[in-house]
Amino acid sequence: MPRSGLDPTERLLRACRGEPVDRPPVWLMRQAGRYLPEYRRVREGLSFLELCRDVEKAVEVSLQPLDAVGSEAVIVFSDIFVPVPGMGIELEFRPGPVVAEPIRSLAQVEALRVPDPRESVPFVGEILRRLRAELAPSRVPLIGFAGAPFTLAAYLVEGRGGGDFVQAKRLMVEAPEVLRALLAKLTQLVVAHLAAQVEAGAQVVQLFDTWAGLLAPDDYAEWVQPVHREIAAKLDRARAPLILYVNTGSHVLDFMLESGADVVSVDWRVDLAAAARRAGGRISLQGNLDPALLFAPREVVFERVRRLAAAGRGARGHVLNLGHGCLPDTPVAGARAFTDAARALAEAAA
């Protein structure tokens, strides 16, 4: 039976766990960013990493999507690369991450530290604690996140993004022991980083394995799936449900469904109704509007959200989201239409 009058935290947690809700909760990946004029104002005169480390300003931009676009959850403002310099890796954003010395040898991996994120990135915990205190009165849920080991490793081996990560794929066959050792260290880092975020107040955590979908199914089974399962097993998911996101992952959907996560977040190339049938009662789904559709007229966004919600009803639980992050030039009105359309679902049902 749908339950009405849920507060936003309860609605999100229930959808993640597959318990009845009145309507799907809604938020947007990369909801705080350059498409918001108020973000660009705060970002002026600061580098991206300076903004990530500035507790006051990071709290401010984390909260912006609530008023600006009506999002129903806050994701901590940070980046998947924020905990990486603490391992002893030099990197900068131009605007994507660029690594000074790409990692290709065992000696380089052995030299990497696995720091306690509470010590290496104390500002992340501080931002989360401040956000949780801000959000408590309105009962808006707080989401933490990390990059998954394969996606982080792909950048660290390649040195930068933007290509097809051929160097990382070469390492898989030319020096598998190097990639294995790197993934092992990154897995420790990611588990510690997510656990620390839950400790600091994150009520849900999302693991971004954006580039794992570049692998063939058998390589995904060997290099990615066991890592997800290890992370899921080591986190306290009863305290904070785990969402797993993989971009261009329709060919590895069955592995995602067996990742041990509570929610699988799919991109728009996946048919949500078909994914729901495959998921059955095992796991909830998140997604999956093509972010380019936020450029469409408001009534088109409403119609697409109605369709997605209908498809999502076949799932154990459904969190409305995009299929990938907001684009840097997303119209604010389109993002607003997306969250308004989610709220309109409840009125239609009443």
Ligand code: CP3
């Ligand atoms: O969702 C949110 O609003 C929270 C913040 C967040 C950022 N990055 C802020 C950011 C999250 C969850 C991320 C995740 C992230 N970062 C991923 C995985 C998800 C995805 O989008 O695929 C990846 C691969 C990165 C790495 C990264 N960071 C790239 C490639 C870039 C440059 C290109 C781009 O898309 O902007 C960044 C920079 C970045 N991370 C910005 C923001 C707001 C832009 C910074 C700026 O110039 O102001």
